[in-house]
Amino acid sequence: xxxxxxxxxxxxxxxxxxxxxxxxxxxxxxxxxxxxxxxxxxxxxxxxxxxxxxxxxxxxxxxxxxxxxxxxxxxxxxxxxxxxxxxxxxxxxxxxxxxxxxxxxxxxxxxxxxxxxxxxxxxxxxxxxxxxxxxxxxxxxxxxxxxxxxxxxxxxxxxxxxxxxxxxx
Amino acid sequence: xxxxxxxxxxxxxxxxxxxxxxxxxxxxxxxxxxxxxxxxxxxxxxxxxxxxxxxxxxxxxxxxxxxxxxxxxxxxxxxxxxxxxxxxxxxxxxxx
Numbered sequence: 001x002x003x004x005x006x007x008x009x010x011x012x013x014x015x016x017x018x019x020x021x022x023x024x025x026x027x028x029x030x031x032x033x034x035x036x037x038x039x040x041x042x043x044x045x046x047x048x049x050x051x052x053x054x055x056x057x058x059x060x061x062x063x064x065x066x067x068x069x070x071x072x073x074x075x076x077x078x079x080x081x082x083x084x085x086x087x088x089x090x091x092x093x094x095x096x097x098x099x100x101x102x103x104x105x106x107x108x109x110x111x112x113x114x115x116x117x118x119x120x121x122x123x124x125x126x127x128x129x130x131x132x133x134x135x136x137x138x139x140x141x142x143x144x145x146x147x148x149x150x151x152x153x154x155x156x157x158x159x160x161x162x163x164x165x166x167x168x169x
Numbered sequence: 170x171x172x173x174x175x176x177x178x179x180x181x182x183x184x185x186x187x188x189x190x191x192x193x194x195x196x197x198x199x200x201x202x203x204x205x206x207x208x209x210x211x212x213x214x215x216x217x218x219x220x221x222x223x224x225x226x227x228x229x230x231x232x233x234x235x236x237x238x239x240x241x242x243x244x245x246x247x248x249x250x251x252x253x254x255x256x257x258x259x260x261x262x263x264x265x
Contacts, residue, residue: 001236001240001248002233002236002237002248002250002251003208003209003233003237003248003249003250003251004248004249004251005246005247005248005249006196006200006209006246006247006248006249008200010197011196011197011200011201012197012200012201014197015197015198015200015201018195018197018198018201019201022170032173032177032202033201033202033203034176034177034180034202034203034204036180037180037203037204037205037244037245038180038183038184038205038244039183039205039244040183040184040186040187040188040189040205041188041242042188042238042239043188045239046235046238046239051235054175054178054182056171056174056175056178057171057215074170076174094171096170096171097171097214097215098213098214098215099215100215101213101215101216101220101221102215102216104221104222105220105221105222107218107224107227108215108216108217108218108219108220108221108227109215109216109217109218111218111227111230111231113224114218114224114227114228114231115231117224117228118228118231118232118235123232123235124235134174134178136170136171136172136173136174136175137170137171137174138170138173138174139170141173141174141177144174144177144178145177145181148178149177149178149180149181149182150181152178152181152182153181153182153184153185153187154185156182156185156187157185157186157187161187162187162188163187163188163189163190163235163238164179164182164187164188164189164190165189165190165191165192165231165234165235166175166178166179166182166189166190166191166192167175167191167192167217167218168171168172168174168175168191168192168193168194168195168214168217169171169214169215
């Protein structure tokens with residue numbers, strides 16, 4: 001096991017401080033906590049599994065429509081990123097974190113090249129044919145729960161994905 | 170906000186029968202939303218895999234994140250990875 005389990009000490013207080021801050025800053029903000037935490041055990045080892053990446057850092061192809069950064073309710077739409085994309089053809093649209101490092105090296109938030117290396121090394125069985133970019137500034141997460149999440153899950157299941165790695169912006 | 174969005178989507182993907190793991194640099198948000206599995210790194214927002222141009226660092230982080238899928242058997246836990254920003258250099262440790 002690499003790493004150690006994070007103790008809960010102080011997390012509740014910091015969570016509540018964050019809630020107070022974002023509630024004050026964004027009129028559309030709604031608190032959402034998963035009522036049930038789901039858990040799927042690996043059906044096969046990683047070296048035999050199909051892996052997809054999903055980033056909420058606003059990553060998308062330069063030829064795709066950028067995320068809508070002006071809507072105070074956010075933009076919960078999905079951008080598909082084919083596995084054979086040239087990283088130079090990717091960019092980031094997001095106003096709520098400093099995107100400088102991601103613009104310089106997209107693997108800082110969307111490690112597709114990195115995953116390809118791990119696949120070549122044999123750690124990852126195969127990569128999904130399509131990976132996904134979201135723009136995580138969605139103050140009211142209800143559309144993520146009702147639309148974006150189920151749509152993504154269906155696409156991943158259709159692609160035969162066993163494992164998804166999620167990366168925030 | 171990105172962390173909240175990750176958590177809501179992650180749990181739905183997990184429900185569909187796909188094993189998921191999230192990176193986090195804001196563990197209080199990940200904890201508050203509640204996710205199947207998460208790996209915490211004390212890295213700045215905007216670079217959870219590490220610094221630009223440090224491909225070996227990205228590999229090390231991603232390997233560690235993926236390893237949680239085969240070791241964690243309790244839902245809703247967050248695991249802190251033993252890496253530190255800008256002190257993480259190849260000469261200071263063996264690449265995982």
